[in-house]
Amino acid sequence: MTAQKRLYSILKNAGLAIYAIFALFPLLWMVLLTFKSDAEMLTTTFVFHPTLVNYEEVLLKTDYFRYIKDSIIVAGGAVIISVLAGVPAAYALARYNFKKKEDIAFQILSFKFAPEILVVLPLYMIYDKLGLYDTYFGLIWVYQLISMPLIIWVVRGYFEDISVEIEHAAQVDGYSWWQIFFKILVPLIRPGLVASALLCFIFAWNSFTFPLLLAGIKIEPITVAATKYLAQNTVHYGQMAVAATFSALPSIIFAICIQKHLVRGLSFGAVKG
């Protein structure tokens, strides 16, 4: 390796290291806060007396795991429903020609345009009448506004990328439509499906306005419950940091488990060749 190439490599790695520090510092800072007492929160930076009191307060003395359970149920349920309904819808939009097809596709996408706070009052009134207020099903249903358009639009691109001749060939070989769908098409769209499902899960997990306004007594996802660590008397930054750090774990674990699909899924399919 020449000196010039070595210098380039060093500079490149140094640049990447600086970027990594820049990108990861907020997370590192959050983790640091979890080990600080309230008394040292505002008066120390890196040198302090580490304590586990924030973990004890949040994990042992509050309903933290109930909040996490609520988040898993509503975010996970929303993704499952979106996948079950969204994938066939995406297939239909990709493969069949019918009247107003593009208008319907655009309308589905437009669900993501409306600010949540604008649509929440009519939703509240409907939910109140239907008995969906403060229920798992109610939140899972409203989260479809967040997750369904994403699944449909990403997966539709994948279906469009798959040559229709493959399906015809399978039909010639005697496959039924269901067999073609599950044995040929689903494996081909898997990267996009997994990537979009992960994004949906993260968006649903991070949703704040809907669970704040459409739940709160029996159902309390972690995004809403975490604000309670902002107590009346003081701001419990350490407890909030513990709540935030732990609440990020399910998404991180989910992402790690599907890592191999993720890069392909995010880079393929959405753009047609």
Added chain:
Amino acid sequence: MKKLFALLLVVTLMATLFVGVGSAEGEFDWKAYAGTKIQVMFNQHNYQKAITDYGKLEAFQELTGIEVEYSVTPEENYFDKLSVALSSKGGDPDIFMTGAYQVWDYASAGYMEPLDEYITDPDYNFADFYPGVAGTLAWDCIPGHAVGSGHQWALPMGYELNDIAYNKKYFDENNIAVPKTTGELLELSKSLKGWHGGENDYGIAVRGTRNWATIHPGYMSLFATWGAKDFEVEDGKLVCKLDSPEAIAMTDYWVKLIVEGSSPQWATFTWYEAGANFGAGVAAILYDATCNAYFQSYPADASAEAGNFGWIPGVVPDDSGLTENDIKSNVWVWSMGMNANSDNKGAAWLFLKYFTGPEFMLFSGTEGACADSPRASVAESEEYKAIVGQQFNYLESLDALLPNATIQFTPQPYFFETTTEWAATLQDLVQAYRDTGSCDTEGAMKALKAKLDIAVEDLVCE
């Protein structure tokens, strides 16, 4: 037959009489709405904790047979949630926490149940509330009319005046005199930069976010002391008075106080940050709600500096000739109201009666750490004074402020819009002063006045 009928009549009448006597002389029937379920929406607060965290809610449910479901939401999001629920007119929640300023909005919109008939309940002793406190929750719904008349829309849980808390321990150790005038407060706040050895330590903490909460505590109290007003009624219309010489001078002073004596992060400061900085020993002075500093001081482990504080009623403008007795304070009252669309008003009243009654309030004022009790029987009790009176000059400052304490704002339903604009102007002035060392306060306040005149032009004050 007639004899038999007469006998039956007599027996029936006597039985009715005995039952009637039994009801009249017996205890109040707390079980009248047993089996009912009500929903309550709480803002996260010590007042809420006193109800939910000490077993009192369970006691109420056992006493009445009423099932209570509740939600607790921090203040930053609470009123968004409440406004959506009330405006849906679905009947939930049956009971909700509110403040006086929100009453101007919610009562005008028909969301709140007038409580006038309920509070005549002889067991309730409504007269025990300080009239000036309970009166802030009564209003005739006519913009520009003062609070204190009209329907009683809510019942107090606790009130807050606004005064100055300071780190007495540090002041005593360094022979620092407490300020009496605005000039002294400004110079002292400037001199306290780095007072506690930390590079981020500063003089005075006040709120600074772009909403009503920045205007209503210290700012509005000094604003009123200075002799300024927000609106006045002229020819049946509200006219903004934020361009008056007093309003401009006070605002100009406040901008200097923030830039030269407060935190560089002032614009992000809510109740929480201002109080937390004071409790942590980062700020030496706090001009905010009386109980904000109290909650940093009680109980003993409430903050790093707990137990080191003292209170004064406030300061007077330089060369104004005013004395401590002329210091005014704005009032905030946390309270509970009833949803006008509730289907369970009887049960909801029992909830209000129990949790704003003298017995519960003595508990919340002492063991529940809820300072500033609105009931005279509690605030003047030995148990209450023995706890709250431990804080240096706390009760004395309250006593000094109470004669001049009221809601210093002009009641009107666009309160939140107008105070948000006001806070935005304040933020812009602070930023300009920080950037350039000067700001055109007069120009900004005249522009604000023009904007607010338009904002309230459709209100008719009669």
